Amino acid sequence: xxxxxxxxxxxxxxxxxxxxxxxxxxxxxxxxxxxxxxxxxxxxxxxxxxxxxxxxxxxxxxxxxxxxxxxxxxxxxxxxxxxxxxxxxxxxxxxxxxxxxxxxxxxxxxxxxxxxxxxxxxxxxxxxxxxxxxxxxxxxxxxxxxxxxxxxxxxxxxxxxxxxxxxxxxxxxxxxxxxxxxxxxxxxxxxxxxxxxxxxxxxxxxxxxxxxxxxxxxxxxxxxxxxxxxxxxxxxxxxxxxxxxxxxxxxxxxxxxxxxxxxxxxxxxxxxxxxxxxxxxxxxxxxxxxxxxxxxxxxxxxxxx
Amino acid sequence: xxxxxxxxxxxxxxxxxxxxxxxxxxxxxxxxxxxxxxxxxxxxxxxxxxxxxxxxxxxxxxxxxxxxxxxxxxxxxxxxxxxxxxxxxxxxxxxxxxxxxxxxxxxxxxxxxxxxxxxxxxxxxxxxxxxxxxxxxxxxxxxxxxxxxxxxxxxxxxxxxxxxxxxxxxxxxxxxxxxxxxxxxxxxxxxxxxxxxxxxxxxxxxxxxxxxxxxxxxxxxxxxxxxxxxxxxxxxxxxxxxxxxxxxxxxxxxxxxxxxxxxxxxxxxxxxxxxxxxxxxxxxxxxxxxxxxxxxxxxxxxxxxxxxxxxxxxxxxxxxxxxxxxxxxxxxxxxxxxxxxxxxxxxxxxxxxxxxxxxxxxxxxxxxxxxxxxxxxxxxxxxxxxxxxxxxxxxxxxxxxxxxxxxxxxxxxxxxxxxxxxxxxxxxxxxxxxxxxxxxxxxxxxxxxxxxxxxxxxxxxxxxxxxxxxxxxxxxxxxxxxxxxxxxxxxxxxxxxxxxxxxxxxxxxxxxxxxxxxxxxxxxxxxxxxxxxxxxxxxxxxxxxxxxxxxxxxxxxxxxxxxxxxxxxxxxxxxxxxxxxxxxxxxxxxxxxxxxxxxxxxxxxxxxxxxxxxxxxxxxxxxxxxxxxxxxxxxxxxxxxxxxxxxxxxxxxxx
Numbered sequence: 001x002x003x004x005x006x007x008x009x010x011x012x013x014x015x016x017x018x019x020x021x022x023x024x025x026x027x028x029x030x031x032x033x034x035x036x037x038x039x040x041x042x043x044x045x046x047x048x049x050x051x052x053x054x055x056x057x058x059x060x061x062x063x064x065x066x067x068x069x070x071x072x073x074x075x076x077x078x079x080x081x082x083x084x085x086x087x088x089x090x091x092x093x094x095x096x097x098x099x100x101x102x103x104x105x106x107x108x109x110x111x112x113x114x115x116x117x118x119x120x121x122x123x124x125x126x127x128x129x130x131x132x133x134x135x136x137x138x139x140x141x142x143x144x145x146x147x148x149x150x151x152x153x154x155x156x157x158x159x160x161x162x163x164x165x166x167x168x169x170x171x172x173x174x175x176x177x178x179x180x181x182x183x184x185x186x187x188x189x190x191x192x193x194x195x196x197x198x199x200x201x202x203x204x205x206x207x208x209x210x211x212x213x214x215x216x217x218x219x220x221x222x223x224x225x226x227x228x229x230x231x232x233x234x235x236x237x238x239x240x241x242x243x244x245x246x247x248x249x250x251x252x253x254x255x256x257x258x259x260x261x262x263x264x265x266x267x268x269x270x271x272x273x274x275x276x277x278x279x280x281x282x283x284x285x286x287x288x289x290x291x292x293x294x295x296x297x298x299x300x301x302x303x304x305x
Numbered sequence: 306x307x308x309x310x311x312x313x314x315x316x317x318x319x320x321x322x323x324x325x326x327x328x329x330x331x332x333x334x335x336x337x338x339x340x341x342x343x344x345x346x347x348x349x350x351x352x353x354x355x356x357x358x359x360x361x362x363x364x365x366x367x368x369x370x371x372x373x374x375x376x377x378x379x380x381x382x383x384x385x386x387x388x389x390x391x392x393x394x395x396x397x398x399x400x401x402x403x404x405x406x407x408x409x410x411x412x413x414x415x416x417x418x419x420x421x422x423x424x425x426x427x428x429x430x431x432x433x434x435x436x437x438x439x440x441x442x443x444x445x446x447x448x449x450x451x452x453x454x455x456x457x458x459x460x461x462x463x464x465x466x467x468x469x470x471x472x473x474x475x476x477x478x479x480x481x482x483x484x485x486x487x488x489x490x491x492x493x494x495x496x497x498x499x500x501x502x503x504x505x506x507x508x509x510x511x512x513x514x515x516x517x518x519x520x521x522x523x524x525x526x527x528x529x530x531x532x533x534x535x536x537x538x539x540x541x542x543x544x545x546x547x548x549x550x551x552x553x554x555x556x557x558x559x560x561x562x563x564x565x566x567x568x569x570x571x572x573x574x575x576x577x578x579x580x581x582x583x584x585x586x587x588x589x590x591x592x593x594x595x596x597x598x599x600x601x602x603x604x605x606x607x608x609x610x611x612x613x614x615x616x617x618x619x620x621x622x623x624x625x626x627x628x629x630x631x632x633x634x635x636x637x638x639x640x641x642x643x644x645x646x647x648x649x650x651x652x653x654x655x656x657x658x659x660x661x662x663x664x665x666x667x668x669x670x671x672x673x674x675x676x677x678x679x680x681x682x683x684x685x686x687x688x689x690x691x692x693x694x695x696x697x698x699x700x701x702x703x704x705x706x707x708x709x710x711x712x713x714x715x716x717x718x719x720x721x722x723x724x725x726x727x728x729x730x731x732x733x734x735x736x737x738x739x740x741x742x743x744x745x746x747x748x749x750x751x752x753x754x755x756x757x758x759x760x761x762x763x764x765x766x767x768x769x770x771x772x773x774x775x776x777x778x779x780x781x782x783x784x785x786x787x788x789x790x791x792x793x794x795x796x797x798x799x800x801x802x803x804x805x806x807x808x809x810x811x812x813x814x815x816x817x818x819x820x821x822x823x824x825x826x827x828x829x830x831x832x833x834x835x836x837x838x839x840x841x842x843x844x845x846x847x848x849x850x851x852x853x854x855x856x857x858x859x860x861x862x863x864x865x866x867x868x869x870x871x872x873x874x875x876x877x878x879x880x881x882x883x884x885x886x887x888x889x890x891x892x893x894x895x896x897x898x899x900x901x902x903x904x905x906x907x908x909x910x911x912x913x914x915x916x917x918x919x920x921x922x923x924x925x926x927x928x929x930x931x932x933x934x935x936x937x938x939x940x941x942x943x944x945x946x947x948x949x950x951x952x953x954x955x956x957x958x959x960x
Binding site (some may be wrong): 112 | 705717736739741742754764849
C-alpha cells in the first residue's frame with residue numbers, strides 16, 4: 001500500500017506543478033477581465049521550449065549549463081522530502097528538514113553562478129538580489145520549522161506535517177497562524193512572485209529571477225521553467241501542510257483534497273498578484289524581516305508560562 | 306610495544322617536523338636539494354603523526370612520562386581520542402602545505418626568505434603537534450610558544466612591506482595578550498589543585514570556587530588564538546599577508562588549537578554551570594554572523610577567506626556550547642550531537658578552508674593579485690584550480706552533498722533538540738542560535754558564490770587575469786587530496802560516528818549516547834552519495850564542450866565589455882548596507898554639481914571595525930600612558946640585567 005502512495009506522490013510532483021502556474025495566470029486574467037491563456041499553457045510552453053535549439057554565449061563555461069540541471073535535481077530532491085496531504089514522504093528521516101532547506105541552497109548557488117558566468121551586469125544584478133533576499137528568507141523558514149518541531153515533537157518534515165499538527169491547531173493555533181503567514185511570505189519571495197518580483201515584467205532592472213536567466217534558451221530554459229514551477233509546488237505543499245493538515249482524514253480522500261487545496265493556493269497567489277503592486281526593491285528586505293519577526297513571534301507563543 | 310606505539314610515533318613526528326627545516330638553514334642560498342629534504346622530513350613526520358592519531362582513534366591510546374628539570378614540568382604526553390582528533394588534521398594539512406610550498410615558494414625564486422620560511426614552518430608544525438598531545442602545563446606551554454612565535458615569523462615573511470610589518474605587530478600583541486591570560490589560567494588551576502601542573506590533577510580545580518574565573522580566562526586566552534569575534538583583530542591581516550600555504554595551515558589548523566584548549570579545559574569539569582554553554586553559544590553566534598558579514602564586504606580574496614574562519618570558529622563554538630549545555634542539563638544526546646558536530650567541523654573546516662586557501666594561493670601565484678575585482682574568467686585558464694575552489698565553496702556553505710553539511714546537520718539537530726526538550730532561557734538560546742545558523746549559511750552562500758563568480762567566471766577584468774596559467778602538479782596534488790577528503794567525509798559519516806563517539810566519551814569521562822541514536826548517519830550518507838552520483842552524471846554531460854557562436858545576449862546589449870560586468874563589490878552592496886550598523890563601510894563617492902563633470906573616482910571598503918574603532922584608540926591611550934614609564938626601558942642591556950638581578954633578590958628576600 002505504501003508503494004501506491006509513493007507512486008501517487010511521484011506522479012503529482014512530476015505532473016502537477018505547471019497546472020498551478022496555469023491557475024495563477026487564469027486567476028490574474030479573470031481579475032483583469034481577460035480570457036487569459038488556457039490552464040494547460042505551462043505544459044505547451046515546456047513542449048515548445050524542449051523542441052528548440054540552444055544558443056550559447058562564448059563567455060560561458062559549463063557552469064552556465066550546469067545551473068539549470070542542478071536546480072532541477074535539487075528541487076526534485078526537496079520534492080521527495082516534503083509530505084503531500086499528510087502522507088509520509090518518500091524520503092523521511094530525522095533532520096531531513098535541513099536537507100530540504102540546503103538542497104534549495106545548492107540549486108541557488110549554481111543558478112547564481114550560471115548567471116555570473118555570462119559576464120552580464122543585468123544577470124549579476126539578479127543574482128545579487130536572489131542571494132540577498134534568500135539570506136533574509138532563510139531564518140524565517142527556520143523559525144517556522146522550529147515551531148513545527150517543538151509543537152509536534154518531530155524532527156522530520158513528514159512528522160511535522162502529519163496528524164499531530166491538527167491537535168496543535170487546537171492548543172497553540174496562534175503560533176501556527178504566525179508561522180503560516182511567514183511561510184506564505186517566504187513562498188512568494190523564494191518563488192519570485194509579486195510583491196517581491198513580477199514574473200511578467202520586461203524591465204530587467206526591477207527583476208530578480210527572470211533577469212538571472214536571460215541568456216538561457218531552449219531546453220535549458222524549459223528545465224528552468226519546470227524547476228521554478230516545481231519549487232512553487234513544493235513550497236505550496238509546505239504551506240498547505242501547516243494551514244490545512246490532512247493527516248486526520250482518510251488517506252485516500254486526502255489525495256484529491258490535497259490537489260484541490262494546491263490549486264486553491266494557485267488562486268490565492270493569483271489574487272495576491274492581482275490586488276498588490278510590486279514593492280520597491282529597497283522595501284523588500286523590510287517585508288522579509290517582518291516575516292522573520294512574525295515566525296519568531298510564533299515561536300515565542302509556544303512557550304508555556 | 307603496541308601499547309606505547311602511538312606515543313613514540315607522535316614523539317618522532319614532533320622531532321622530525323620541528324627539525325625538518327633546520328639543516329637547510331646552513332645550506333647555500335641557491336641550494337635546492339635542501340628544500341626537498343625539508344619537505345620529505347616534514348611529510349614523514351606528519352605520516353607518523355597521522356599513524357599515531359589513527360592508533361589513538363582505534364583505541365590504542367598511550368602515554369609517556371619522563372622527568373624534566375623545569376619546575377612543575379614533566380615530559381608527560383600521550384595521544385588520547387581528543388588529541389587524536391586534532392593531530393590528524395594538523396598533520397594532514399601541514400604535510401600538504403609543505404608539498405604545495407615547494408612550488409609556491411621555491412628557494413630559487415625566494416633566496417632570501419625560502420630557508421627561514423621552511424624552518425619556521427617545521428617548528429610551527431612541531432609546536433602544534435606538541436601542544437595537542439601534552440598532558441602537562443609546562444609542556445603545553447612549550448608547544449604553545451613554539452607555535453605562537455613561529456607563526457609570527459611566518460606571517461612576517463615578506464617584512465619588506467610596511468603593511469606586513471604592521472600585521473605582524475598586531476599579531477604578536479594579540480598572541481602575547483592571549484598567553485598572559487593563559488598564564489593567569491594556569492596559575493589559578495595550579496593554585497586550586499595543590500600546585501600541580503599535570504592536566505589530570507586539575508579536575509578538583511574545575512569543581513572549586515575558582516572555576517568561573519578559570520573558564521573566563523580560558524575563553525579569552527584561547528578565544529584570541531581561535532579568533533572569535535571580537536578577539537579576532539589579528540586574524541584577517543595575518544591570514545592575508547602570510548604565504549598561502551601558511552595561511553592554509555593557520556586557518557585550517559592553527560586557530561583550531563584555541564578550540565582544542567577549550568575542549569580540553571571543559572573536559573576536566575564534571576558538571577559545568579549552565580551559563581558556560583550559553584556564553585559559548587553567544588560567542589559562537591556573534592562570531593559566525595559578524596564573521597560572514599565582514600567577509601561579504603572584503604575585496605581581498607584571502608581576507609575574505611580569513612573572515613570566514615571567524616565564522617566557522619563561531620559554528621564550532623556553537624557545537625561546543627551545546628555540548629556544555631547538554632552536560633549541565635544531563636541530556637546526553639545534546640552532548641553527543643554538539644561535540645560530534647564541533648569536532649567534525651574542526652576536521653571539515655581544516656579540509657575545506659585549507660583547500661580554499663590553497664586555491665586562492667594558486668590564483669595569486671598565477672595572476673599576482675589578491676584583488677577580487679581585478680580577476681575574472683579564470684575558469685578557462687585554470688579549470689582544476691577552479692574546480693578545487695568550487696568544491697571548497699560548496700562545502701564551506703554547508704550544502705549537500707559535501708562535508709560541511711554533515712557537521713552543520715549535527716549542530717542543527719542538537720539545537721532543534723535542545724529547543725524541543727528544554728524550557729526557560731535555554732529554549733530561547735537554542736532557538737535564536739538555530740535561526741542565526743541558518744542566516745549564516747545563506748550569507749556564506751552569497752559570499753562564496755560572489756567570490757567564485759567574480760574570480761573564475763565571466764571575463765577577465767584586468768590584464769592580470771588574462772595572462773594566468775594553470776599551476777603545476779605539486780600545487781594541484783594537495784588541492785586534489787583535500788577535495789577528495791571533503792567528499793570522503795560527506796559519504797562516510799556512518800564510519801566516523803564511532804570515532805566521534807570515542808572522542809565524546811573521552812570528553813565526558815564516561816559512556817555517552819552513541820551518535821547513531823541521535824542522528825541518522827547512515828541515511829545521510831546514502832542520500833549524500835546518491836546526490837553526488839546524480840550530480841556527477843549530469844555535470845559530466847554538461848561539461849561536454851558545446852559550440853558557442855555568439856557573445857552574451859544580455860537583452861540585446863550591443864557591445865558588452867569586461868569592465869561592465871557586475872563586480873564583487875556591487876554584488877555584495879545590498880548585504881553590506883543591511884549590515885552597515887556593524888560593518889561601517891567607508892565610501893568615497895564624488896559629488897557632481899556641474900552638468901559636465903570631470904573625471905572622478907569612487908571607492909568603498911569595509912575596514913575591521915573592532916581593530917580600527919576599538920583596539921587602535923585603546924592602544925593610543927595605552928601608548929600615551931606607557932610613554933611615562935619609558936625611561937625604565939632604556940635599551941641598555943646591563944640595565945636589564947640589573948632589573949633581573951633585583952627581581953631575583955626581592956623574590957629571594959620574600960621567600
